Amino acid sequence: MLLYQFPMGTNPRRVAIYIAEKGLDVPQYTLDHVKLEHRSAAYLQINPAGRAPTLVTHEGAAITESAAIVEYLEELYPENPMIGTDPLSRAQVRALERIGSDLIVRSQLWLWNVTGAFPRNEPEPSQVFAAKLFRHVEELLDLLELAIADKRFLAGDRPTIADCTVFAIFQTARERFNLPFGTSHPRLDAWYRHFRTRPSADY
Numbered sequence: 001m002l003l004y005q006f007p008m009g010t011n012p013r014r015v016a017i018y019i020a021e022k023g024l025d026v027p028q029y030t031l032d033h034v035k036l037e038h039r040s041a042a043y044l045q046i047n048p049a050g051r052a053p054t055l056v057t058h059e060g061a062a063i064t065e066s067a068a069i070v071e072y073l074e075e076l077y078p079e080n081p082m083i084g085t086d087p088l089s090r091a092q093v094r095a096l097e098r099i100g101s102d103l104i105v106r107s108q109l110w111l112w113n114v115t116g117a118f119p120r121n122e123p124e125p126s127q128v129f130a131a132k133l134f135r136h137v138e139e140l141l142d143l144l145e146l147a148i149a150d151k152r153f154l155a156g157d158r159p160t161i162a163d164c165t166v167f168a169i170f171q172t173a174r175e176r177f178n179l180p181f182g183t184s185h186p187r188l189d190a191w192y193r194h195f196r197t198r199p200s201a202d203y
């Protein structure tokens, strides 16, 4: 098994955080972003989107899409479940995780515009567009703020795949770009600070 990743990429991070929380030993290969290794012919063979992460399984199959990789590993290693323990709790965790996935996509569009750090993704960053996009980010932060209520983690008293997904985009915004992401959502802010102390959260 081999996980192709970028150490700082939000979607690779959600998988890496999950692997660390779960205590799995998955060998990892760091793609050279500067040399555009993720756009090389060899890598495009295993991930035609030219993006990370990709998990190559023991059987040699390539799984693309971070959410699919996490769910695959969760099915392969069901002990210490991080996706709920029965149909209802699994549905509740998946619902939060889906919100987290949407949060990543909306936030990335916002980051491309607000930071100007992604010229290949957004050649004409716009602060005006960024402000509009952030309203759609905030809609999801509001939902998560309601959902977490007084729980330690998003879905209860133990971390789930939803925490890994949401934490990854918080960390990108806060630590890579020093942006006040979720700071006006007090419960999420407390959750982030608490989750940040876990070993899985270290880059």
Ligand SMILES: N[C@@H](CCC(=O)N[C@@H](CS)C(=O)NCC(=O)O)C(=O)O
Pocket (backbone or CB within 6 Å): 006, 009, 010, 011, 012, 038, 050, 051, 052, 053, 064, 065, 066, 067
């Ligand atoms: N939906 C995909 C998105 C993957 C993705 O966009 N990965 C980014 C890193 S967060 C990437 O590979 N970017 C490289 C590039 O676009 O040059 C997933 O969840 O795996």
